[in-house]
Amino acid sequence: MPELPEVETVKIGLARLLPGRQIAEVDFDWPKSFPNAPADVQKFIIKASVTEVKRRAKVLLIELSSNYSLVIHLKMTGQLVFKGAGERFGAGHPNASLVGSLPDKSTRVTLTFTDNSRLFFNDQRKFGWVRLIPTPEVMNLDFFKKVGPEPLAADFGWTDLCERLLRRKNTSIKAALLDQTVVAGVGNIYADESLWGAKIHPSTSVKNLSARQFHELYDELVYVLRLAIEKGGSTDRNYVDAEGKKGSYMSFARVFRREGQSCPRCGSIIEKSRVAGRGTHFCPLCQPKPPL
Numbered sequence: 001m002p003e004l005p006e007v008e009t010v011k012i013g014l015a016r017l018l019p020g021r022q023i024a025e026v027d028f029d030w031p032k033s034f035p036n037a038p039a040d041v042q043k044f045i046i047k048a049s050v051t052e053v054k055r056r057a058k059v060l061l062i063e064l065s066s067n068y069s070l071v072i073h074l075k076m077t078g079q080l081v082f083k084g085a086g087e088r089f090g091a092g093h094p095n096a097s098l099v100g101s102l103p104d105k106s107t108r109v110t111l112t113f114t115d116n117s118r119l120f121f122n123d124q125r126k127f128g129w130v131r132l133i134p135t136p137e138v139m140n141l142d143f144f145k146k147v148g149p150e151p152l153a154a155d156f157g158w159t160d161l162c163e164r165l166l167r168r169k170n171t172s173i174k175a176a177l178l179d180q181t182v183v184a185g186v187g188n189i190y191a192d193e194s195l196w197g198a199k200i201h202p203s204t205s206v207k208n209l210s211a212r213q214f215h216e217l218y219d220e221l222v223y224v225l226r227l228a229i230e231k232g233g234s235t236d237r238n239y240v241d242a243e244g245k246k247g248s249y250m251s252f253a254r255v256f257r258r259e260g261q262s263c264p265r266c267g268s269i270i271e272k273s274r275v276a277g278r279g280t281h282f283c284p285l286c287q288p289k290p291p292l
Contacts, residue, residue, distance in 0.1 A: 002074060004151070004185025005228035007058050010080060012229075013089060015053040017082050018062065018119070022049045025112040028130075033108035033123060036132040044068040044132060045111075057147045057184035061138065069135045072121065078128035079106075084117030148183040151221055158218035165206050165214070173209065173217075174202035175276035186221070189256050190228065192281045194221040196255040201287040202275040208290060227252065255281045 002010075023045055028034035048066040055061065060080075062070040072080070081090045081102060102120050103110055109121035109130050121130055138144065148164060149156050164183055168176040176182055177191040186194075195202050197220030200213055209217075231252065254264050259272035259281055268285040 002058055003187035003190055003228075004058065005190070005225055007055050007060060007074070007185070008229050009232050010074070011053055011055040011060060014060075014062075014080060014082065014119075017084075017087070017089060018050040018053055020049060021113040021115065021117065022047060023064075023111055024114045026109070027103075027112075028109045030108045030126055033121070033126060033128065034130050036130075040068075040132055045070075056139075056144060057150075057180065059143070063135055067135050069133055069138050071131045071133050071138060071141070073128050075123070075125070075127035075129075077106075077124045079120075079122040081120040081122060082117065083120070084113075084115065087117070146181050148179075148181050151183050151186065152225055158215045161218045161221070162211070162214040165209075169205070169207040171206060172203045172275055173200055173206050174278070174280060176206050177221075178276055178278065186225075188278050188280075189253070190221065190224050192256045193224040193254060196220075196281075196283060196287060197223065199286050201289050202280045202282055204290045255283065257281065 024047075026034075026041055026045055044066040045064065045068070048064040048068070050062055051065055052063045053060065054063065058073070060072040060074070062072065064070070072078075074080075079090060082088070083102065102118075102122075104122070106122040106124045107120050108123050108126065108128075111119040113119075121128070133141065149160065151161070161183065165173070165176045168179060168182060171179075173195065174191055177186050177194070178188070192202065194217060198213060198217040200209065200217060255270055258270045261270055262268070263270055263283040263286060266283060266285050268283050270281055271284055272279055272281050274280060
């Protein structure tokens, strides 16, 4: 599943390509990937122009001049590929075709614009979807009502993170960070990286963290998310940026998938265990395990 930096990387790329383009035609081959009434498609997508591309949590939003939005969840293997005159850009799962002929067997939805450029939604495992929703109602979807605040928002500070995490005070800090109702968009990679930076063991109970540790965790979370966006996301499994290039964050990762290697801070050997049901990387010296 993509994390915030990967989806933000997709958004940044498509925001340079799509606004102003008018949709002429929509095709799809899998109803669950495009669960929209034909009459609504004809009325609110055809002849509508893209006004803006946004992201909320791990979801992409393509806003249209019809006052409707295409809400897109890439899930595990989703990919968006834009092809126009002299332009070819891909974002998402790299195994679908970036350079070959499209549509291909993984293409679920195709938007054709009036200038004959096209946006392909490819999804090999068919878990992702493109839903048409009235723009004023998008944030009333159950997912958006439940999801936590954006960790990089200007009005979200360390005390806000502290307050949100303490809602899960009896769980491990790793589990609380992964809970999308606590804070949006943080997954396994950036949870491990930020906890390493703050010198907090992932299994530490939220209620046992000090104010200083909450503050340091906030600083580290913001740092790793911004760095990952700057580097175009991670190379972890599936994600490439909007120019078809794999992100470079994993080359800067300090702990994630570095088990058996030396900790860049103290030289101890990084270990891997399971916390909150996920493979978890940590330094046993920098991040001492809490007492039982």
